[in-house]
Structure formats: C-alpha cells, structure tokens
Amino acid sequence: MRDLIIIGSGPAGLTAAITAAEHGLDVLVLDEYHKPGGRLLGQLYEEPGGTWWNGIEESRKLAERAGVLGLDIRLGKSVHNIEQVNSSWLVHADCETFEAKSLLLATGAAEAPVAIPGWTLPGVMSVGAAQVMTNVHRVKPGKRGVIIGVNVLSSAIAMELKIADIEVAAIALPKTNQVNGSASNPTEVMNALLHVSHMAPSLFVKMGSKLMKNDFMKKMGITFYPKNGVRMWDIPVMLRKAVIRIEGTDQVEGVTLATVTADGKVIPGTEEVIGCDFVCIAGGLYPLAELAALTGCPFYHINELGGFVPLHSQDMRTPLDGLYVAGNITGIEGAKVAMSQGKTAALSIAKDLGQDIADTSLSEAVRQISSTRTDAHIQFHPEVDAGRRKLQEYWDLHDAEKRKVMV
C-alpha cells in the first residue's frame, strides 16, 4: 500500500509531494486538470522591487523537481469520493480506486459568483475563467470586457488582461440584492481595498490612504469618490457605479451601469449602457472543502479565511487519523503560503509514518508559514491572522476535549 495520496497538484500539493518523496515516502498525486500547477498557472504579477511572479514558470519548476524525483502524478482524474476503511484511505477517482495510509487534501479554492440579471448569458464568465483562458490557454475571452466585483483577485486579473492587450472597459460593483452582500456596498469595498493600497498606489494617492484610516475621512472618501472611477493601470475602477443588468439577446452585448449612494442604493435616472463582448463576475474565493466534508472532519465558518474550513492544527493535521490539509482548503491566501503549508504537511505525514523527522524541523516549517504570511504581497483578507488565531482556538478546544475522553 502507498504511504500517501495527495489530491490537488497546485502549489500546496506539489510542494508536499516533493517534500514527502525527498523523505522516502511512496506518493501518488491526483488532479482533475490536465496540467499540474493548479491556480499557479494563471498567476502573473509584479512584486515589490520589480521582479515578476510568473505562475507558469513556478509550476514548471515544481513539475521538473517532481519529475527528477520520479513522482507518480496522474492528471485528468476527478476524485468523487473518499473514505477511511480499516485505518487506510480509499480514494475513488472516475472508475479507479486508490488506497494509501495517509491522505492530503490540497484541493484549493473555488470562486463565488455575484448574481446580476443577465448573468446566464453566453459571454459571462467567472474572473478566474478569464484568467485561465488568457494566461493558460492564450485565448482572448473577448475584445472588450467589464469586470463586476472589485476585490484583490479581480484587480490582479484585470491587470493580467491588460498585459494581454484585452481592453477592460471598467471594474464596477455588482448591484445590491440579497445575494451580493457586502461586495455591493461601496463603503465596505473601499475599506477592504485600503488594506491592499500598496498594490494600486494610483487609486489611493488622490485620497491619501493614511488619512483614510479615520472613519470620517473614509465616509468623505467614498462620498467624493469620482463617479467615473479612478484609473488603475488605465482601467477605470468604479466604486460609485454598479452594474444593474447585463445586456444582450443571444450573448453579452453590454452592461447597464448606474450611480449608487455610499451604501449601494441606485440613484434613479443615472443609468447608462456601455458596450462589451464579455463580462467577468468576481465574488471572491472560498475554500474548496467538499472532499473533507465527506469524512466527518469538523468544520468552522471563519470569515477571515473565506468560509467553512476543516479543523486543522498548525502542522496541518486534522482530527482524523491519516488525514491532512494544505493550501487554500485551509483558508484563502497566496501561493507562497500554500507552498509552505504543503511542506509542513509532508513533514507531519512523514513523522506520523515513523520517519525520522526532528521536532525542530517541523516547528521551523510551521514558523516558515507565518513568516511567509507576514511577508505576503497579496493578502486576500486583511484580518487573516485573526482568522488563523480563531481556528487555533477551536483546535485547542477540540484537543482538550479529546484528552478528557482519553483520561
């Protein structure tokens, strides 16, 4: 029987696979996509200091290292069920079943939609889909697009579309309704953006992001935010206009924008139509935890981590024997954090399988996760640290209960 099956060949899964193989474990990696790399494949952005993070290059490096180690990576395999039987894990993928002593779930994140009348028209896609088309398949999603939803992910992808010479006519808010929530509230969106102001200096220079720490100034900032938006990489970012409808008969032909109040209410008579041939909807990311949910692993909803996350410790163990997690399934963060989590998970697994792993190298790996988090260029949630602390409290509570039962 194999030592370890890893589901997901993104930054977390591949780093874990490499680390585990380096420690002599027999590893199988499964991924439903036809290329290794996961969400890394779409990433392309400039880091502070002017170097570029090229996700395709990073995936290539990981896959190359995996190749040298002779790792068994099977692509195009969708896992539809997992179960623990007699202290081993069964993984059901298409028509095959694999078995291992331990299982690492590194399934990443999924995109949440925003819903706008017309969002079922052909030509509407998630912003991540536009990223994959552009950066992975090198196919333009259209000639001129509108992005609905202003957040870290959509801003980063807007810039990538721009680099690929695809016109982005606007990034605007979704209209307010019961499903779009805070993504449609100009004040809340601006507050969230202030935490990433270093990514888009031009957007905040005018408003003076230091001044904006004060609530009164924030209110003034959004009240006087230019109606036609502030340009970021020459793309108008509109915090006071919302898309109220996506227009088109058989496919996307444009969107109707309207000016909104500071809390997102449409001001009647301000509607205008702008033309475009594709629309990206961007409701943010949430941990893709469906497989973990099948195991009976406890879950907690933690806003700062992006939604429901499986209970786990800092060294990436879950309460279930032989089940581990790493990457965005544990909370929405960048690829570098995912890699350090993958490494930590692999060390924990090797240790639990009886390999000689020094406590110091495991604690160093855990420390590496937090320092990577602190240095991260992109923070998906400004309070991610608070989210991690909440989860740790749940883990401690769970651990204490378990000890009580054992005594």
Next chain:
Amino acid sequence: MTDRDMIVCRCEEVTYGELTDTAEKFGCTSRELKLRTRAGMGYCGGRTCRSLVDAIALAATERDVTQITLKYQPPVRPVHFGDLGVITND
C-alpha cells in the same frame, strides 16, 4: 429583466424571486430552502449557486458556524453509474 426573474440555480431553473419568496414565507434554513425549491439539487450539485442559496437563507436565519451549510454528499463530481460499480485496485 428584473432580479425576480433572474435564474439563480441554472440546473433546476430556480429564480431569485422564487427563492426569496420561499425564504420569507417559511423562514427557511439553506437546507430547507434547497428542499422546497430544488435549488442546488441539479446536475452540478450546487457548485454554481451554493453560496447564493446560502446568502438568501441567511437573511432569515442565523449561521451555525460549526455546521457546513448545504451538506456535501458523494459523488462530489458527476460520474457514470457504470463507473460507480467498478472496483479496480491498482
């Protein structure tokens, strides 16, 4: 087109109006809202509309942070009936 006519669950063609009316009338949890309207019960297993159905239910009910809303059940990906019965250990 208004919000009311907007399709939220594409697989089962459930509209926003149908969901908000049902949530309001019965004070539904996500699960009850799903069972009453079939939103999230189609071919994709709710992978597109799950967060939207959840958001509509949360307007009337409190979130239980310890219970994953809209339970996941195997198979979590579409799979052929024939393949489900096959066991091939490698």
